[in-house]
Amino acid sequence: MTRDQAKAQGLARYIGDECKRGHFERYVSTNGCCECMRLWKNERTGTPEARAKNKKDKESRKEKRGTAQTQKYALDQAETKRLASKGRSLWTQEDTRTLKKMVGDGESRYEIAMKLGRSRAAINRRVEVLGIGNQKDESV
Numbered sequence: 049m050t051r052d053q054a055k056a057q058g059l060a061r062y063i064g065d066e067c068k069r070g071h072f073e074r075y076v077s078t079n080g081c082c083e084c085m086r087l088w089k090n091e092r093t094g095t096p097e098a099r100a101k102n103k104k105d106k107e108s109r110k111e112k113r114g115t116a117q118t119q120k121y122a123l124d125q126a127e128t129k130r131l132a133s134k135g136r137s138l139w140t141q142e143d144t145r146t147l148k149k150m151v152g153d154g155e156s157r158y159e160i161a162m163k164l165g166r167s168r169a170a171i172n173r174r175v176e177v178l179g180i181g182n183q184k185d186e187s188v
């Protein structure tokens with residue numbers, strides 16, 4: 049019987065070519081040798097020692113993966129932070145002076161943002177930090 053024939057008949061296993069260890073029964077789904085699969089499983093789970101070792105291996109793999117993920121996460125965080133700080137240029141004294149003057153003159157945050165080449169959110173943050181927001185509110 050061929051694998052295709054077995055598949056057509058909806059069988060899970062079939063008798064096919066001899067595997068390298070001399071078995072004939074194969075799985076239709078994977079074409080793997082059933083007996084070899086059994087032996088492989090037994091090796092890993094057949095004895096308490098094998099089970100313990102398998103469990104330990106699994107846990108150490110899991111641990112390693114966890115560490116890798118934590119490291120990747122930390123890297124991502126650092127990268128995000130780096131990009132954020134790069135995008136946000138520092139306020140110079142000149143900028144701050146201009147900001148204070150414009151806020152004092154009752155210019156809109158949009159005008160200020162345009163003039164200083166910053167986002168309105170950045171202007172609002174700076175205004176809050178400087179505590180000069182009230183003048184603006186009264187002029188609206």
Ligand SMILES: [Zn+2]
Nearest residue numbers: 067071081084
């Ligand atoms: Zn085999």
